[in-house]
Amino acid sequence: METTRCTPLFAWHTAAGAKMGDFAGFQMPLEYPSGTVTEHRAVRSGCGIFDVSHMGNLRVTDPAAVNRLLTNDVTRLAPGGLQYTLLATPTGGVVDDMMITRTGPTELTIVPNAANTEAVMAVLSAEMGAAVADESDQFAIIAVQGPASPRVLAGLGLPTDHAYMTAVTGEFEGAVVTVSRSGYTGEHGYELIVPADSAVALWEALAEVPEVTPAGLGARDTLRTEMGYPLHGHELTADIGPVEAMLGWAVAWDKDEFRGREALVERRAAAGGRRLRGIILSDRGVPRPGMTVRDASGAVVGETTSGTFSPTLRHGIALALLDRAVSPDDPVTVDVRGRQLAGTVVRPPFVAASPK
Amino acid sequence: MNPQDLQYTVEHEWIRTQGEVIRFGITDFAQDALGDIVYVSLPEVGDQLTAGQPCGEVESTKSVSDVFAPVTGTVTARNDALDDEPGVINSDPYGAGWLVEVAASGDGTQFLDAAAYEAHTAAL
Numbered sequence: 001m002e003t004t005r006c007t008p009l010f011a012w013h014t015a016a017g018a019k020m021g022d023f024a025g026f027q028m029p030l031e032y033p034s035g036t037v038t039e040h041r042a043v044r045s046g047c048g049i050f051d052v053s054h055m056g057n058l059r060v061t062d063p064a065a066v067n068r069l070l071t072n073d074v075t076r077l078a079p080g081g082l083q084y085t086l087l088a089t090p091t092g093g094v095v096d097d098m099m100i101t102r103t104g105p106t107e108l109t110i111v112p113n114a115a116n117t118e119a120v121m122a123v124l125s126a127e128m129g130a131a132v133a134d135e136s137d138q139f140a141i142i143a144v145q146g147p148a149s150p151r152v153l154a155g156l157g158l159p160t161d162h163a164y165m166t167a168v169t170g171e172f173e174g175a176v177v178t179v180s181r182s183g184y185t186g187e188h189g190y191e192l193i194v195p196a197d198s199a200v201a202l203w204e205a206l207a208e209v210p211e212v213t214p215a216g217l218g219a220r221d222t223l224r225t226e227m228g229y230p231l232h233g234h235e236l237t238a239d240i241g242p243v244e245a246m247l248g249w250a251v252a253w254d255k256d257e258f259r260g261r262e263a264l265v266e267r268r269a270a271a272g273g274r275r276l277r278g279i280i281l282s283d284r285g286v287p288r289p290g291m292t293v294r295d296a297s298g299a300v301v302g303e304t305t306s307g308t309f310s311p312t313l314r315h316g317i318a319l320a321l322l323d324r325a326v327s328p329d330d331p332v333t334v335d336v337r338g339r340q341l342a343g344t345v346v347r348p349p350f351v352a353a354s355p356k
Numbered sequence: 357m358n359p360q361d362l363q364y365t366v367e368h369e370w371i372r373t374q375g376e377v378i379r380f381g382i383t384d385f386a387q388d389a390l391g392d393i394v395y396v397s398l399p400e401v402g403d404q405l406t407a408g409q410p411c412g413e414v415e416s417t418k419s420v421s422d423v424f425a426p427v428t429g430t431v432t433a434r435n436d437a438l439d440d441e442p443g444v445i446n447s448d449p450y451g452a453g454w455l456v457e458v459a460a461s462g463d464g465t466q467f468l469d470a471a472a473y474e475a476h477t478a479a480l
Contacts, residue, residue, distance in 0.1 A: 019391070030391075035446070036417040037392040218391065218418055284439070286395050286415050309394035309417055316395075337413075337420075 007053035008140050008199040012207075016214065023217055024114035026054035031216040040222050040311040042213035043185050044351075047148035049206050050215050052191070053140035053199065056117030058110040058124065062131035066108060069127055069259045070100065071242060073252035077102040082165040082182055084250050086242055087112075087120055088260030092267045093238040096120050097230060097247075099182060101167050109178075109193075111141070113232050123259070140199030145189030145223075147354075148211050153179070153190060156205055160190070164356040172202050184220060186227035186353040225308050228278055228319060228348020234289055234305045235276055235319055243267040244321060245276045274302055274321040278348040279332060281316035283341040292335040293320050301326050304334060312351045316341070319348065357384060357474075359450055364473035365465050367424045370450060378464075379433075380426050381454040382414060385477045387446050390416040396442045398423070398434045398456055405429055405458055408465050412455065414445065423455060428462030 005026045013020060018029035029051065031039060042048045060066045067074045072085035081102050087095040096116035101109045112120040117136055124132040144153060150160040158170040159179055167180040175198035183189035194202050206212055221231070230236050235245050242251050243264060251264060267273070281287060287307030295301045302322035310317045318334060326332070328347045333340040362370045368386035372379045387393065395415040405411050405425035412423035434456050438444060445453035468476060 030418070035392045037394070037443075222417060284395060285397075286420070288420075309415075311394075311417075 036218035039215035039219035048215035092263030
């Protein structure tokens, strides 16, 4: 369990001078010598590439069985379609959030978070046995994100014109590459699923394009936080579910059966509770997860779940679970190591999203 | 890499002594370890500092680090330019990225010369 794993691109990252760090048991690049802010801006204005091969890759051959577990409805997916979905706990929290792609009439691919791949695999295989296979080690995943990403991929002969939240296959040096129009940055972008032994060649070809900037997990986090996208372990946990995280749109409430349905219906109908909101600080400072949020009267109204400095806004921003009585535009303070920093509640995204 | 005419602390700060006043900042090693610095909190002019005690914060996109007073004394100047452009600490840690000037009135923490500081960082 505790042994450190590497992606096929590990040697490239270290040779490029990346600062490496442990993430979900993988040695991953946190940032390259260019630094997080430069990498962040490259994605917003040009094109960044991310190694996200630590994420899982599960092949499912029983769509009906998986649809009895996941919150969203895979029957709505046309071939090649992608969907954001959740595996809930029986009590209405979340085992993991994930993308699911219909890769064939009876075949689906699930990409769970690295830290949760085993847990997702355990729940799915208990329900469908051999109809789910963990193929995580066979593939690398490279995210190509930013307004210049279509030009970059087209230059490598990969398809780029398909619709947002769909996937098609292309070919790179003889290897089949799945090209998904998806991402975690809020920009127009793609996620490439490539056989592990072709990953280095594809990555190097991308990195050689002058307008491409390799980006690490630091930028991935600042980019997704600006979008208000949830990160499991922060905005979604065994306790914090889709009702609290404002992800009811990823739950097919009209479906007869999915894991955690009863508890989620109950949570949805319940009064009170907390909801995920954004906070922009007007005072200088950087909020971090787990900081106390107070309203104008000084009463505690919630806690931050993620926080960072927004390179785009040049202000501290946070995602926070706040009492339902707290509304957008309300003034709040965030307790940053004893300093009460003023901010305003907003509805994310913090920065206009343009993924389509 | 680290200027020979400065002194250093194990907390990765540099010190330039100018008579009774010392100017200090964080080292190149420290700025590199922190990454892009996005926020700095510094003491105000007139504040009393105690050697070895935290007197401010330097924060990057990923983490926060205390600034420790290298000497006991009174703050005579703070680098206001860092409030708007904290990234100067990354680009010029020993020059325009200085943090604070203090009129020393008491003991300092233990200072290292450049060679000893490099030996210290090499062992980390």
